Amino acid sequence: MTSIQFANVTKTYHLKREVYRSLASQCNEAFLRILKPHSDTKDYIHALDNVSFEITQGESVGIIGANGAGKSTLLRLIANISKPTSGTITVHGQIAPLLEVGAGFHPELTGRENIFLNGVILGMSKHDIRKCFDQIVTFAELDKFIDSPVKLYSSGMYIRLGFSVAVHSNFDILLADEIFAVGDYRFRMKCLDKFGLLKKQGKTIVLISHSLEQLQKHCQRGILIRRGKIVIDAEIEQVCNQYQNMEQM
């Protein structure tokens, strides 16, 4: 069964866009555009450029590519957080996203409160969460810190909690963006065990990592992205080799 399908997906961003746009700066832009038409027509980038692939249920796929290649954009599109500029995306199943260090926690709330908030967002009921609350905390190894605000957590603790809530939720597809980069050795070993278990349960896993060694342990398939385009979509070893060759050139 198909889990994720991308058909000719393109995502463009405007480059010049300021994070905080005020009315004044927009008027200014509009004014410049009148003075110098066509000056900023090149100000957009294709974060993803006509990408097509299909992932079947139970597959574990590693996404590889240099910084700015479009990997995080790809995951955001799968998670429905941002919409493609063109093309169609079909996703079957509940998604548990762990995107760019953090699962969407509220910094002022405690670990406990965030488990409930995050769990409910992931589609669990409060009752479900209460039932596996202890398991979540134990898995994240945060017993002592569970009642402190998460803004005091280290990035490793943060990702441990996010991962723990995510894997205890009732998901079909797990998306993880560079979670090993901040996790320690112990956490990585734990992930390895857990991923093995999840794969046996038929969950779909999509991972972004710069550690080829990690990807080879976790995934069977790899997708290599370069400047928004898929270079190769094949067995993980083959993809890793090609990536290494490409980077050494």
Next chain:
Amino acid sequence: MIRYLADFIRYRELIELLTAREIKARYKQSALGILWALFQPAIMLILFSAIFTKIVRMPTGDTPYPVFLLSGLIPWLFFSNALNAAIPSLVSNADLIKKIYFPRVIFPLASIMAAAFDFLIACSLLVVLLIYFKIKLTFWLLLLPLFIFLEFMLIVSIALLLSALNVFYRDVKNALANLIQIAMFATPVIYPLSVIRPNLQKLLLLNPMTGIVECFRNVLVMGTAPNWNFFFISAILTIALFTTAHHLFKKLEPNFADSI
């Protein structure tokens, strides 16, 4: 509207959690805690009552001025507090919006619910005043939930419209905070509609809060039937606003995460 209600039920627990979070965050580490919800209306009550009974007399008929004032002030403060919290709600939850998907409507809704909580607490002040001035209640009071619902829908409409625009133009929040303060004087909160010239009255009715405040006051302190004409003007304005806001929000929602 039915879709919103369905979302509301489906995401009930999430709205509850976010609302509780907002209330908690507001009263955490404050000694007086929840009493602050009474502080704002109480201060305004004392101030305006002093001015309009001791210095200038406001012609409010048989109704004692403090009760008259508070019956308008409480729905007004709900309106202004809810909007001031709901309009920046998407931007202040950027962390969540960038990392996980669920209907974004939930953020302004939770802010409004938290303000509704303060509204209920402030209502206790009104109860005290109604008893103190021995105001006779009538069966018209039973219509009050209808007006609260209308006000709620009006707040939701404006909040949807402006919280979405605030993602793209941060000016909205600041502009609105000032505008709301001024708008209180364009609503019959501290004065009765009767002191306004008739042609200006018509203009004031274009402000949907005018009808709502008047209806509140009619059934609560006057004990009379609400002015149905005023009610329908406000209701029609609210429906028009809601339809516009709903379409705009749906159109802008997919771009929130990229632009926030």
